[in-house]
Amino acid sequence: MPRPKSEFDDLYPCDFYTPTELLESGQMYTVYEIARLLQDLEADAELEPGEEEILLDWAIPWLLSHGDDLVIAEPPTDADPGFYGLREDGDLPGES
Structure with a gap:
């Protein structure tokens, strides 16, 4: 449920x-x-x-908003998370 801004001190x-x-x-x-x-x-x-879930609330939107600047790699196994890194020249097939 949304809350009024006035409910927050800062x-x-x-x-x-x-x-x-x-x-x-x-x-x-x-x-x-x-x-x-x-x-x-x-x-x-x-x-x-419980802290990790809270931090993920910040990280997931950040990843989505910076997707054009990132590359992703498949996880080592289906139980592992994917990996993200800076997109650099030559990272993707067909790029030089």
């Missing part, structure tokens, strides 16, 4: 990192690692139970 700009600010060239990351990086945590930071 409002902040919705500024997110760009892919080049967040991700290292030549590296691939899971959505879970990206979620941590978006919160200025280490990609392998330990989280309290």
Whole structure:
């Protein structure tokens, strides 16, 4: 259910990192690692139970809004998440 803005003590700009600010060239990351990086945590930071789901609420829209700047790789197994990285020249077939 939506809530009135007046119910919140503070409002902040919705500024997110760009892919080049967040991700290292030549590296691939899971959505879970990206979620941590978006919160200025280490990609392998330990989280309290339930925190990961909250962080994913930030990461999934970020991935969708920056899809043109990213590439995705199939997960190693069906039980693993996919991997995302910066889209660079020559990453995709037919690109040079």
